[in-house]
Amino acid sequence: MKILLADDEQSTRKGIEIxxxxxxxxxxxxxxxxxxxxxxxxxxxxxxxxxxxxPEIDGVELVKLLRNKKIxxxxxxxxxxxxxxxxxxxxxxxxxxxxxxxxxxDELKIKISKVENNLKLxxxxxxxxxKLHKKNCLRIIGTSKEIKEVKKMIQKVSREDNxxxxxxxxxxxxxxxVAKSIHTLSSRKITRL
Numbered sequence: 648m649k650i651l652l653a654d655d656e657q658s659t660r661k662g663i664e665i666x667x668x669x670x671x672x673x674x675x676x677x678x679x680x681x682x683x684x685x686x687x688x689x690x691x692x693x694x695x696x697x698x699x700x701x702p703e704i705d706g707v708e709l710v711k712l713l714r715n716k717k718i719x720x721x722x723x724x725x726x727x728x729x730x731x732x733x734x735x736x737x738x739x740x741x742x743x744x745x746x747x748x749x750x751x752x753d754e755l756k757i758k759i760s761k762v763e764n765n766l767k768l769x770x771x772x773x774x775x776x777x778k779l780h781k782k783n784c785l786r787i788i789g790t791s792k793e794i795k796e797v798k799k800m801i802q803k804v805s806r807e808d809n810x811x812x813x814x815x816x817x818x819x820x821x822x823x824x825v826a827k828s829i830h831t832l833s834s835r836k837i838t839r840l
Contacts, residue, residue, distance in 0.1 A: 648672045650693065651677070651687065653682070654725070655698060659750070660676050663750065675692070680703055680705055683697060688716075693720070696755075699724050700727070706724045706726070707737055710722045710741045713741070721744075723746060723762075725745075725750055726745075743762070744758050776832055779832065804833075805832035806832075812829060
């Protein structure tokens with residue numbers, strides 16, 4: 648798993664980095680949130696582990712910046728200033744999990760294992776959606792330019808969950824087939840008027 652680790656304490660950062668590498672992970676370690684943010688904008692990581700209190704950009708601000716940019720990479724906050732309030736704040740900003748310092752490495756290992764399992768499920772879900780997509784598109788018969796455009800539009804709108812879609816046309820033109828295809832390929836629900 649490709650992990651970005653951000654912690655301003657050099658000894659903690661190095662200890663976690665060595666532990667994660669021994670677990671077989673590809674780890675990039677940085678000393679502050681600003682460097683982490685710059686790297687995340689350039690590279691894809693499967694997990695971000697960040698200290699809460701850091702200079703320039705702290706962990707809570709980092710997760711907030713990422714979520715505002717629609718970067719949904721799993722995010723674990725670690726901190727020596729553990730409290731219910733700080734945990735709630737981090738989770739409200741979009742952190743997926745929270746660990747207090749001193750860090751218990753076995754707990755971190757369990758949290759990472761959960762992230763790996765979730766990513767595996769997401770990838771399986773994506774593959775199943777692609778298979779369903781192929782199956783559904785095969786049910787829309789035709790090779791004309793217009794039919795190809797309809798198929799492209801189905802693909803496009805099914806990826807955008809925040810769009811409203813209105814399908815209209817004469818009876819028997821395949822409106823329901825298009826609606827079912829969009830529904831199957833996305834997380835949206837069909838609403839009947």
